[in-house]
Amino acid sequence: MNTGTGFELCRDGIDYHEIIECIVSALDAKDPYTAGHSQRVSDMALTLSARLGLPQDEVEKIHIAAHLHDIGKIGVPDAVLNKPDRLSREEWNAMKKHPRIGADILSKSRHLNELKDIVLYHHERYDGKGYPEGLKGKEIPMGARIIAICDSIDAMTSDRGYRTAYSLEYCYKEIKDNLGLMYDPEIGALALLHWSEVTAAARK
Template identity: 55%
Template sequence: MEFVINNNISYDIMKCLVASLEAKDIYTGGHSSRVASMIFDLCKKLNLPSYQISIIYIAAQLHDIGKIGIPDYILNKKDSLTKDEWDKIKSHPEIGYSILIRSNKLKNIAKLVLHHHERWDGKGYPHGLKEEEIPLGSRIIAICDTIDAMTSNRPYRDRFTFKECYDEIIRNRGIQFDPFLVDSIGDLWTKWEKYLMENIM
């Protein structure tokens, strides 16, 4: 990547945490790397400063680290989740936050991980933040996370076509996602389609 990781953040810590998650869930590791790659593209297009890009990029790599605390049978379940199982899945941002906040060097990253499932309309979790109450990095992660998730095979469903994914993101502009960020993707859609088709599991 064309930026320097903030000196106060250990890149080695990130790699170790990602490796620990991949040991539990291989899908999640590949997913996080693809999300981070898309996020780098979008952050550059937004002309964010390098230090901010580095924080958001690392948060993207670690956004699902809380799934370490979710039982394997739930993560890999092929049938519909029960309410209790879904509640456990929804706890992963808070679990991730509780892991990362233990390091003073990862506090800014922990905050972005905590809020990456908030929605623009306030109907997300864990805190129901809305619009610009949600940290910018979390809003960026939310879009790229959803794009990769929709275009990936999951235990419980086949992947969406890229056109179906695109239509869903546009449909949720200003509802689930920050409308400015959705509009900012622009010509990156073409690049991401090619990238995901080449790297998806």
């Protein structure tokens, strides 16, 4: 565990892993789809962050932010969150509020506040066509760019009410075809290079 400056998960004698597990469990109880999703995205983000050679405290920060990336869905109406069919435009607009809700939740904690921008921007696109603010390229925090790829992998390879899971082969092609559009081209290329390792969590 990091004992110097940077992100730490044990401060003032409190283990924040336990607190984070409680928060994510509350979301899992509300939304069956997220049960396991946050953990898989977190595992993939950990692997990809390490492959990027980031400092250990940054890897840990991204790992935890990935675990909490969908926490804002707690504030999305159940009728939208658990709808088995595709969402209407109005419902989709309600769903798109979850990154900001999540960032607001994390901003209430002086220990988790530094994760809020990663959570806020994990649905931004590299080409600037994402949400909530339309950030582009390197304007998007590194952690958010990593989570965007991992989140997409797990979303594509999971069953949804309106479709069955796509194969990892299909997912690989989608990531490759969207480098520089949806995804950071350098981070995405590294994910493809180490595909089996990065997607191990999605295959569990």
